[in-house]
Amino acid sequence: MFYREAGQFKVSYAADQAVFPIAQDRIAMLALLLIAFLVVPFVASEYVYRAVLIPVVILSLAAIGLNVLMGYCGQVSLGSGAFMAVGAYAAYNFAIRLPFLNPFVCILLGGFVAAGVGIAFGVPSLRIKGFYLACATLAAQFFADWAFLRIKWFTNYTPSGSINAPPLEILGVDLSSPTANYIVCLVFTVVLAIATKNIVRGHIGRQWMAIRDMDIAAEIIGVQPMYAKLTAFAVSSFLIGVAGGLWAFVYLGSWEPAAFSIDRSFQLMFMIIIGGLGSILGSVLGAAFIVLLPIFLNQALPPFGALFGWRISTATVSHFEAMIFGALIIFFLIVEPHGLARLWSVAKEKLRLWPFPH
Amino acid sequence: MGLRKLALLGAAIASAGVIVATAAQAQNEQFIPGLVYRTGAYAPNGIPFADGVRDYITMLNERDGGINGVKITFEECETGYATDRGVECYERLKGKGPTGAAYFSPLSTGITFALTEKAPGDKVPLITMGYGRSESRDGAVFEWNFPLLGTYWTAANVAVQHIAKEIGGLDKLKGKKIALLYHDSPYGKEPIAALEAMSKKYGFEFLPIPVPAPGSEQKSQWLQIRQQRPDYVLLWGWGVMNSAAVTEAGNVNYPRDKMIGVWWSGAEPDVVPAGDKGAGYKALMLQHPAGKSAVYADLEKYVIGPGKSLAKPDEIGSVLYNRGLINSMLGTESIRTAMAKFGNKPMTGEQVRWGIEHLDLTADRIKQLGFEGMIGPIKVSCSDHEGTRLSRVHQWDGKKWNVISDWYTADDSILAPMVKETAAKYATEKKITPRDCSKES
Numbered sequence: 001m002f003y004r005e006a007g008q009f010k011v012s013y014a015a016d017q018a019v020f021p022i023a024q025d026r027i028a029m030l031a032l033l034l035i036a037f038l039v040v041p042f043v044a045s046e047y048v049y050r051a052v053l054i055p056v057v058i059l060s061l062a063a064i065g066l067n068v069l070m071g072y073c074g075q076v077s078l079g080s081g082a083f084m085a086v087g088a089y090a091a092y093n094f095a096i097r098l099p100f101l102n103p104f105v106c107i108l109l110g111g112f113v114a115a116g117v118g119i120a121f122g123v124p125s126l127r128i129k130g131f132y133l134a135c136a137t138l139a140a141q142f143f144a145d146w147a148f149l150r151i152k153w154f155t156n157y158t159p160s161g162s163i164n165a166p167p168l169e170i171l172g173v174d175l176s177s178p179t180a181n182y183i184v185c186l187v188f189t190v191v192l193a194i195a196t197k198n199i200v201r202g203h204i205g206r207q208w209m210a211i212r213d214m215d216i217a218a219e220i221i222g223v224q225p226m227y228a229k230l231t232a233f234a235v236s237s238f239l240i241g242v243a244g245g246l247w248a249f250v251y252l253g254s255w256e257p258a259a260f261s262i263d264r265s266f267q268l269m270f271m272i273i274i275g276g277l278g279s280i281l282g283s284v285l286g287a288a289f290i291v292l293l294p295i296f297l298n299q300a301l302p303p304f305g306a307l308f309g310w311r312i313s314t315a316t317v318s319h320f321e322a323m324i325f326g327a328l329i330i331f332f333l334i335v336e337p338h339g340l341a342r343l344w345s346v347a348k349e350k351l352r353l354w355p356f357p358h
Numbered sequence: 359m360g361l362r363k364l365a366l367l368g369a370a371i372a373s374a375g376v377i378v379a380t381a382a383q384a385q386n387e388q389f390i391p392g393l394v395y396r397t398g399a400y401a402p403n404g405i406p407f408a409d410g411v412r413d414y415i416t417m418l419n420e421r422d423g424g425i426n427g428v429k430i431t432f433e434e435c436e437t438g439y440a441t442d443r444g445v446e447c448y449e450r451l452k453g454k455g456p457t458g459a460a461y462f463s464p465l466s467t468g469i470t471f472a473l474t475e476k477a478p479g480d481k482v483p484l485i486t487m488g489y490g491r492s493e494s495r496d497g498a499v500f501e502w503n504f505p506l507l508g509t510y511w512t513a514a515n516v517a518v519q520h521i522a523k524e525i526g527g528l529d530k531l532k533g534k535k536i537a538l539l540y541h542d543s544p545y546g547k548e549p550i551a552a553l554e555a556m557s558k559k560y561g562f563e564f565l566p567i568p569v570p571a572p573g574s575e576q577k578s579q580w581l582q583i584r585q586q587r588p589d590y591v592l593l594w595g596w597g598v599m600n601s602a603a604v605t606e607a608g609n610v611n612y613p614r615d616k617m618i619g620v621w622w623s624g625a626e627p628d629v630v631p632a633g634d635k636g637a638g639y640k641a642l643m644l645q646h647p648a649g650k651s652a653v654y655a656d657l658e659k660y661v662i663g664p665g666k667s668l669a670k671p672d673e674i675g676s677v678l679y680n681r682g683l684i685n686s687m688l689g690t691e692s693i694r695t696a697m698a699k700f701g702n703k704p705m706t707g708e709q710v711r712w713g714i715e716h717l718d719l720t721a722d723r724i725k726q727l728g729f730e731g732m733i734g735p736i737k738v739s740c741s742d743h744e745g746t747r748l749s750r751v752h753q754w755d756g757k758k759w760n761v762i763s764d765w766y767t768a769d770d771s772i773l774a775p776m777v778k779e780t781a782a783k784y785a786t787e788k789k790i791t792p793r794d795c796s797k798e799s
Contacts, residue, residue, distance in 0.1 A: 160467075
């Protein structure tokens with residue numbers, strides 16, 4: 001009824017190949033962005049910013065980065081935490097060694113350093129695949145943990161090995177308020193997500209998908225595996241590195257390598273598996289799901305238990321959280337292996353026929 | 359998009375419910391948050407502490423109706439010792455109650471580091487009793503941090519003093535070898551700077567040996583200790599790492615009485631799992647021993663007897679339970695100090711900060727509170743947020759902890775310049791202008 005594309009004629013190739021070929025999608029997306037930029041800042045409380053919105057926005061960016069590598073190029077990676085760490089520590093080192101640089105410039109530069117490191121750890125992907133590649137990227141994870149714990153230079157010789165982000169500002173404007181933090185992260189994520197969406201639709205993205213679907217066939221039709229795989233590692237690590245910089249500078253403010261441990265790598269992987277491999281939208285949905293579910297369970301269980309006169313202690317809540325979370329992940333993998341993004345596209349198909357299905 | 363909106367909506371409803379519930383509360387209440395970990399690798403140590411914190415507050419409410427007639431509300435949030443969860447808990451709890459959270463005690467060096475960045479903006483003080491940044495004792499730079507009762511640098515210095523006493527004087531330290539077996543995190547690394555400074559001054563050889571978190575696997579580290587044969591091993595562990603270290607020391611037959619743990623490695627959960635191998639192991643005390651002081655009479659009467667405590671019977675009177683009691687006592691006494699200046703009403707974070715900075719517990723007052731024998735007098739000031747630099751040593755005999763030393767005072771001629779230098783570095787990095795403590799009242 002509302003979601004019908006009848007009457008929307010495409011008269012040019014450009015219109016036919018637009019990111020959102022259907023007008024309703026364009027309007028919905030625009031409305032969502034307007035809400036995110038203009039409405040949310042007036043209604044969100046500080047808690048919602050700090051505990052919900054900022055982590056979701058930053059981790060969405062990291063999930064998009066991992067999705068480029070795993071979802072689009074088919075290269076399994078367990079090193080996302082390491083690339084986040086590289087982005088964060090590189091940004092920190094730029095900030096303290098070149099103090100005239102704006103912190104956000106440092107975050108972007110950190111992304112480029114992460115891209116370089118990503119390429120270096122992507123080289124083994126030319127020879128190995130699947131689980132073996134996962135092991136190789138796991139090495140990146142342990143190497144980063146080791147390097148940022150042991151090499152004192154990276155942490156500017158602080159006695160405890162924990163480092164602090166510089167104050168956030170642009171042209172003398174203080175950006176430490178939660179609203180400003182949120183807007184900054186949102187700008188980074190939206191701009192980079194749009195860029196990534198366009199890259200994956202272009203010739204590079206098609207090469208990645210060709211490699212993902214069958215690398216030998218792709219090679220035969222003229223795709224260079226080395227170029228395709230290494231660009232995927234570079235773009236992916238850049239996005240993850242920028243997300244790492246934002247996580248450290250904006251969300252944590254002070255951090256240690258444990259903030260980017262193997263748990264973070266797995267968390268990002270769950271996000272794109274639950275959200276949907278090979279989908280930008282899926283990355284955002286997955287990030288929102290993984291960040292919100294524990295918080296929601298944590299807050300909802302005690303009142304829920306109180307309804308039945310059952311007093312739930314904080315320990316029980318946290319046990320329940322782990323159990324429900326695990327059960328949901330298994331449920332999703334069985335019922336919808338293509339993730340939340342697939343659920344959404346099924347809903348869209350149904351909506352097109354609604355209310356008069358065949 | 360639909361799901362994302364739905365999820366956000368769900369979170370919004372949940373948080374809205376929380377906000378409504380908060381607004382409905384009476385206005386004459388002081389809110390104290392508890393960041394706890396009752397699950398995960400560090401739970402054996404986190405639980406007794408959290409129970410102690412909780413029981414003292416319950417006792418104040420039951421016995422006195424709160425502090426000067428202001429009832430205390432208390433809520434726990436599970437962090438699992440993870441920094442990002444700790445930050446979420448902090449954000450959730452900092453605005454609760456009519457005046458917001460009085461103070462936070464995260465019981466995690468990692469969370470303390472993250473909150474140190476946030477507390478000045480939110481105007482909530484951090485009481486990090488015996489942990490956190492060592493240089494945060496400099497109140498001119500770290501206005502909102504209070505590492506009361508002792509920092510890791512104090513601990514490192516007292517440990518070396520005790521070793522010197524055992525071998526017959528500070529001059530005998532020359533040529534000795536002291537290893538530090540530490541949890542590889544900011545917590546474990548804190549004492550290194552102090553130990554390096556002392557190794558230069560006294561001429562002992564310092565051997566740092568990191569253990570990756572959580573520290574349940576230490577075979578290679580103890581092999582290294584066996585090869586290097588240090589005269590003493592200092593243990594800077596937490597959670598399962600402590601009992602693993604004591605067990606492993608027993609396996610390689612390293613003398614347990616040549617091991618000295620920091621006060622976070624000196625409680626019952628650290629030695630009981632090691633069984634007989636734990637006998638002889640020594641640890642620093644955050645001033646207080648295990649056992650029951652006078653305050654337990656009221657605890658039994660108002661909290662434990664009526665079944666209002668979550669603690670298991672064997673936790674009560676244990677080292678970490680006592681530490682939880684002291685943490686709450688120092689916090690609530692600070693609120694009382696603040697009330698003496700600002701009036702008997704719920705205090706804001708800013709007023710509590712003033713209260714902690716002017717906390718002055720004399721021996722008489724400590725006796726009155728029922729904590730005689732637990733802690734020595736403490737007097738906090740703008741320039742000294744630690745308040746006291748005393749510590750003792752106790753030894754595990756296989757069944758219980760026995761106090762084996764007299765009080766030591768940390769040598770401030772070594773520590774004070776280090777604190778000044780590191781705090782100044784932090785101030786430049788964060789562009790903070792230190793307060794002038796001579797002008798504070």
